Amino acid sequence: MVQYNFKKITVVPNGKDFVDIILSRTQRQTPTVVHKGYAISRLRQFYMRKVKYTQQNFHDKLSTIIDEFPRLDDIHPFYGDLLHVLYNKDHYKLALGQINTARNLIGKIAKDYVKLLKYGDSLYRCKCLKVAALGRMCTVIKRIGPSLAYLEQVRQHMARLPSIDPNTRTILICGYPNVGKSSFINKITRADVDVQPYAFTTKSLFVGHTDYKYLRYQVIDTPGILDRPFEDRNIIEMCSITALAHLRAAILFFLDISGSCGYSIAQQAALFHSIKSLFMNKPLIIVCNKTDLQPLEGISEEDNKLVKEMQAEALKTLVGQGGEPTDDDSVLLTMSTLTEEGVIAVKNAACERLLNQRVEIKMKSKKINDCLNRFHVAVPKPRDQKERPPCIPQAVLEAKAKEAAEKEKRKTEKDLENENGGAGVYAMNLRKNYILASDEWKEDILPEIVDGHNVYDFIDPDILQRVEELEREEGLREAGAEDDDFEFDGDELTPEQQEALAEIRKKKSLLIQQHRIKKSNAESRPTIPRKFDKDKQFTSERMGRQLSSLGLDPTLAIKRMRSRSASARGRKRERSPESKSADGRDGMDIDGDTPSKKQRLSRSLSRSRSVSRPPHEVVPGEGLKDSAQKIKAIKLAKKSVKKRNKDARRGEADRVIPNLKPKHLFSGKRSTGKTDRR
Amino acid sequence: MRLEKCWFCSSTIYPGHGIQFVRNDAKIFRFCRSKCHKNFKMKRNPRKVKWTKAYRRVHGKDMTQDSTFEFERKRNRPERYDRNLAENVLKAIPKIDKIRVAREERHHKNRMKGKTEKLQREAVKELEQGISLVKAPSVLQQDPSLTLPKIKVKVSQQQSEENHAMEE
Numbered sequence: 001m002v003q004y005n006f007k008k009i010t011v012v013p014n015g016k017d018f019v020d021i022i023l024s025r026t027q028r029q030t031p032t033v034v035h036k037g038y039a040i041s042r043l044r045q046f047y048m049r050k051v052k053y054t055q056q057n058f059h060d061k062l063s064t065i066i067d068e069f070p071r072l073d074d075i076h077p078f079y080g081d082l083l084h085v086l087y088n089k090d091h092y093k094l095a096l097g098q099i100n101t102a103r104n105l106i107g108k109i110a111k112d113y114v115k116l117l118k119y120g121d122s123l124y125r126c127k128c129l130k131v132a133a134l135g136r137m138c139t140v141i142k143r144i145g146p147s148l149a150y151l152e153q154v155r156q157h158m159a160r161l162p163s164i165d166p167n168t169r170t171i172l173i174c175g176y177p178n179v180g181k182s183s184f185i186n187k188i189t190r191a192d193v194d195v196q197p198y199a200f201t202t203k204s205l206f207v208g209h210t211d212y213k214y215l216r217y218q219v220i221d222t223p224g225i226l227d228r229p230f231e232d233r234n235i236i237e238m239c240s241i242t243a244l245a246h247l248r249a250a251i252l253f254f255l256d257i258s259g260s261c262g263y264s265i266a267q268q269a270a271l272f273h274s275i276k277s278l279f280m281n282k283p284l285i286i287v288c289n290k291t292d293l294q295p296l297e298g299i300s301e302e303d304n305k306l307v308k309e310m311q312a313e314a315l316k317t318l319v320g321q322g323g324e325p326t327d328d329d330s331v332l333l334t335m336s337t338l339t340e341e342g343v344i345a346v347k348n349a350a351c352e353r354l355l356n357q358r359v360e361i362k363m364k365s366k367k368i369n370d371c372l373n374r375f376h377v378a379v380p381k382p383r384d385q386k387e388r389p390p391c392i393p394q395a396v397l398e399a400k401a402k403e404a405a406e407k408e409k410r411k412t413e414k415d416l417e418n419e420n421g422g423a424g425v426y427a428m429n430l431r432k433n434y435i436l437a438s439d440e441w442k443e444d445i446l447p448e449i450v451d452g453h454n455v456y457d458f459i460d461p462d463i464l465q466r467v468e469e470l471e472r473e474e475g476l477r478e479a480g481a482e483d484d485d486f487e488f489d490g491d492e493l494t495p496e497q498q499e500a501l502a503e504i505r506k507k508k509s510l511l512i513q514q515h516r517i518k519k520s521n522a523e524s525r526p527t528i529p530r531k532f533d534k535d536k537q538f539t540s541e542r543m544g545r546q547l548s549s550l551g552l553d554p555t556l557a558i559k560r561m562r563s564r565s566a567s568a569r570g571r572k573r574e575r576s577p578e579s580k581s582a583d584g585r586d587g588m589d590i591d592g593d594t595p596s597k598k599q600r601l602s603r604s605l606s607r608s609r610s611v612s613r614p615p616h617e618v619v620p621g622e623g624l625k626d627s628a629q630k631i632k633a634i635k636l637a638k639k640s641v642k643k644r645n646k647d648a649r650r651g652e653a654d655r656v657i658p659n660l661k662p663k664h665l666f667s668g669k670r671s672t673g674k675t676d677r678r
Numbered sequence: 679m680r681l682e683k684c685w686f687c688s689s690t691i692y693p694g695h696g697i698q699f700v701r702n703d704a705k706i707f708r709f710c711r712s713k714c715h716k717n718f719k720m721k722r723n724p725r726k727v728k729w730t731k732a733y734r735r736v737h738g739k740d741m742t743q744d745s746t747f748e749f750e751r752k753r754n755r756p757e758r759y760d761r762n763l764a765e766n767v768l769k770a771i772p773k774i775d776k777i778r779v780a781r782e783e784r785h786h787k788n789r790m791k792g793k794t795e796k797l798q799r800e801a802v803k804e805l806e807q808g809i810s811l812v813k814a815p816s817v818l819q820q821d822p823s824l825t826l827p828k829i830k831v832k833v834s835q836q837q838s839e840e841n842h843a844m845e846e
Contacts, residue, residue, distance in 0.1 A: 449679060458750060459753065463763075467774065507811045550817065551817035
């Protein structure tokens with residue numbers, strides 16, 4: 001089905017623009033550079049190309065115009081008439097004719113000048129020829145300028161025509177102006193037609209679409225028609241007349257009962273009768289509109305008679321279609337677009353009538369047999385009167401019945417849950433359906449962990465038996481173990497020997513301790529010779545004690561030591577009580593083991609440290625708070641003294657450098673580096 | 679709820695303790711505390727780390743094979759619950775424990791059996807070697823017994839005075 005869509009026609013440029021377009025295209029698309037030194041053939045070719053190119057372009061463009069504009073004779077008569085009504089067939093054809101002649105003229109011009117160019121003997125001459133040719137072509141176009149303008153106007157208007165499909169189901173609405181046709185179409189379709197109180201609001205055809213029984217119907221709204229002789233009608237009325245004439249549609253003739261359109265029923269009836277010839281073979285429905293203002297029953301006698309006449313006419317069309325002659329309601333309907341009562345009824349009636357008519361026509365045509373032949377329903381022929389219902393075995397029926405009953409009776413877990421408080425409150429008893437040897441065991445709780453073991457690891461059906469075996473075994477083993485329990489120890493040490501051993505161990509540990517102390521304070525201990533015996537380790541008393549503990553008699557040794565010491569060194573000076581040092585003897589004496597009572601007392605008093613007391617014990621008169629403080633004081637003192645002791649300095653003020661120029665610093669070559677600095 | 683064994687030191691891991699490490703080959707290593715975990719990360723072999731059960735077993739310090747260990751075996755198939763069986767099992771577990779502990783003690787005693795003899799011998803040797811620290815060689819010659827020498831104490835006047843004081 002051809003789409004009557006005139007929107008796809010290309011724009012028709014006006015004369016001047018047309019020329020500009022073509023010439024600029026020639027300028028761009030053909031070579032532009034030429035010199036007079038070129039070969040003559042090349043020059044001729046150059047200019048011929050230009051001329052031909054221009055002609056070709058003109059030809060193409062004009063051809064598209066001619067082809068795209070519809071030929072009024074070839075399209076559906078409805079459109080042909082419509083376009084004639086709107087644009088005047090003759091004028092239209094003339095314009096297109098002019099375009100055609102222009103095309104031919106341009107072709108001729110080009111041919112002629114190409115012929116001339118073939119014999120052009122110089123660049124200048126060829127150029128002049130080309131200029132002349134193009135100039136003439138352009139004048140031709142200039143001359144058809146008005147036609148081009150007219151065609152452009154036509155094209156623009158055509159593009160805005162409603163796309164009416166002349167072959168599909170159509171409902172046409174006609175009547176006097178202002179009777180309510182546009183309101184009606186607004187009501188039943190999505191069209192948005194202007195509705196105004198003045199006449200001729202609708203100036204052209206409007207299309208809307210509506211559905212009925214799953215089929216799409218076009219609804220065409222026409223401008224109002226006045227009762228005039230045919231020749232006097234203006235363009236707008238002619239549109240609707242054309243539509244009425246050519247479209248095979250259901251016609252809704254609108255009648256304004258109340259007369260508020262400005263025309264009486266008589267006038268409208270007159271119109272009806274004058275155009276009833278157009279209603280041939282079309283389902284006609286007379287619609288009385290504006291019943292809210294004036295109901296159908298309330299009109300005057302004459303009007304009623306006129307209406308009845310119209311109805312009779314309408315019935316005739318119905319009869320012509322083969323309907324019942326007594327069916328009044330389907331030809332005369334009342335409605336009010338304002339209150340919307342009866343609108344749908346009207347639409348349905350119209351659609352129904354149209355559909356029936358179209359179906360009938362189709363049935364009568366030859367094509368219907370093709371459709372009917374396409375499908376066939378096969379039904380087996382019954383061979384006798386016996387009834388043969390489907391066979392369902394009894395067991396299945398019973399099972400089905402039982403299942404149905406069970407479904408109603410069985411209580412699901414979900415129901416239980418809902419009863420007891422819902423999802424968050426009720427927890428299902430998972431142990432309910434356990435299969436155990438005894439039902440009492442269902443709620444038993446078995447511990448998982450016992451004494452650091454997993455109970456599940458021990459579960460064994462014959463565990464009792466095995467444990468019994470184990471215990472028996474254990475019993476046996478224990479009995480056997482008792483026999484060889486005691487170990488006889490061979491030679492034990494006697495108590496005296498043990499004593500000796502203990503003593504040996506003590507001595508060994510002491511030695512180890514001393515060694516460790518020596519090792520640990522090696523850093524802070526000054527290395528001084530033995531003659532400066534600060535801790536009085538090397539006294540004769542001590543030696544005596546040690547020798548006697550070993551079992552020897554020390555007296556001889558002590559005597560020898562004394563005699564040796566005195567004779568070896570000799571008395572350097574007279575010993576006088578005053579010259580003796582505070583502790584009763586000077587550092588030179590090895591021993592002082594025969595002190596007088598006085599010396600003993602003085603010694604004990606003048607000793608800065610009492611030997612018998614622990615060092616951290618606070619002695620009254622020292623000025624310290626408690627032993628912790630004293631310990632700290634001792635520590636501090638020791639720390640301050642440690643470095644100096646290591647350097648064997650006598651005190652803070654001792655800055656003696658024993659060797660001002662040690663040789664190793666002031667002599668010798670260096671293995672790497674310079675010896676600038678010493 | 680299951681008590682697991684630490685992979686490193688083989689102690690039981692109670693719920694809420696330790697770390698589990700799953701390797702890319704899906705082997706699970708459970709550790710009872712960070713000490714074991716850190717040792718594992720250092721790639722130490724538990725068989726060489728003294729305080730682990732693995733070391734003790736490998737080096738024979740603890741009992742390895744015993745029938746009491748057979749009772750506690752991880753079973754993968756659950757048994758159907760039986761109250762009598764459960765009762766028996768719960769009663770049996772402490773008995774088995776007791777026996778196991780007794781056996782371990784016996785094992786330990788066995789291991790330590792030669793200790794006293796060894797100690798004796800060592801003591802004798804030490805005494806023999808070290809007697810020179812407490813007894814002079816000349817004294818030893820005279821009195822060859824390995825005992826402390828008898829010290830001759832010089833009794834002075836003062837001491838006799840003291841003794842009188844003590845008697846009163």
